[in-house]
Amino acid sequence: MSLTIAITEEKAATRRVALGGRLDTITAPELETELDTITALPISLIIFDMADLDYISSAGLRVIFKAVKTMKANGGKCGVLKMQPQIRKVFDIVKALPDVPIFKDDAEMDEYLTHMQNKVADGE
Amino acid sequence: MTSQCHLTIKNELPELRQLQSRLEDFFQGQQLCMQLAAEMMLISEELLANTISYGYCDDRQHTIEITMAIEDGKFSMTLIDDAQAFNPLLQQPPSMGRTNEEAAIGGLGIPLVLALSDQQEYCYHNGRNMFIFSKSLLLAEH
Numbered sequence A: 001m002s003l004t005i006a007i008t009e010e011k012a013a014t015r016r017v018a019l020g021g022r023l024d025t026i027t028a029p030e031l032e033t034e035l036d037t038i039t040a041l042p043i044s045l046i047i048f049d050m051a052d053l054d055y056i057s058s059a060g061l062r063v064i065f066k067a068v069k070t071m072k073a074n075g076g077k078c079g080v081l082k083m084q085p086q087i088r089k090v091f092d093i094v095k096a097l098p099d100v101p102i103f104k105d106d107a108e109m110d111e112y113l114t115h116m117q118n119k120v121a122d123g124e
Numbered sequence B: 001m002t003s004q005c006h007l008t009i010k011n012e013l014p015e016l017r018q019l020q021s022r023l024e025d026f027f028q029g030q031q032l033c034m035q036l037a038a039e040m041m042l043i044s045e046e047l048l049a050n051t052i053s054y055g056y057c058d059d060r061q062h063t064i065e066i067t068m069a070i071e072d073g074k075f076s077m078t079l080i081d082d083a084q085a086f087n088p089l090l091q092q093p094p095s096m097g098r099t100n101e102e103a104a105i106g107g108l109g110i111p112l113v114l115a116l117s118d119q120q121e122y123c124y125h126n127g128r129n130m131f132i133f134s135k136s137l138l139l140a141e142h
Helices: A028-039 A058-073 A085-093 A106-121 B013-029 B034-054 B100-104 B109-116
Strands: A003-009 A014-023 A045-056 A077-081 B003-010 B063-071 B074-081 B119-125 B128-136
Touching: A003 A028, A014 A028, A014 A058, A028 A045, A028 A058, A045 A058, A045 A085, A045 B034, A058 A077, A077 A106, A085 B034, A085 B109, B003 B013, B013 B034, B013 B063, B034 B063, B034 B074, B034 B109, B034 B128
Parallel strands: A014 A045, A045 A077
Antiparallel strands: A003 A014, B003 B063, B063 B074, B074 B128, B119 B128
16 A cells, blocks of 8 residues: 545645555655645645545654644644544654644634634734 | 464565565454554564664665564564664653654654554674564454
């Protein structure tokens, strides 16, 4: 099984990166190449949609961390959506992404993003 | 009753796919939980990727011997290589819960190895690293 990567523009300045299959030592470089391209764009949010991701190793975690770090340095954010239990287990073991929101579905993500937008509008 | 499978791979990252295939076949043949097979593969990948990427100081091809076994309700895997002497169990685990950047600084693999297996053992003998890990099949949460 290999890695599938589907990148879509959700709204202006937002990209959804949908991952499927295996994100491991062999496939991580493919994702890194794609993320290096995206994070160089003037975007403010990357959402990692992991609904179809079946396996992740530390190589995959590092690539995601790198993107999170780059976005943060540029004033942007990342979020993670729909982790399968075995993926969540790996993130929990390494206590990864303590400051990145994790959403169980699109509705929860939309609610969070609306809340954040309202905070900005209210000048918080 | 013991069931066993032995294979040899080259010190090249694409060889991990061969291990994945054999491990999955082994678990399917024993009618065991495939999610557990995935966790054992994750442990193997973390150890072997480190060995293959950083363990050799020449450009020669080397081989890594892998044995997987099931005995008395326990799965075990033995990895033997002739890379430089290295005990992954002696590495300091990264402090957890820190920022992404700090957590990302190396060593993410070892916490996964320790958390997903029940026992780990390392020795260096006759120019070879031997790492053995095991997992109880009876207590596995699946």
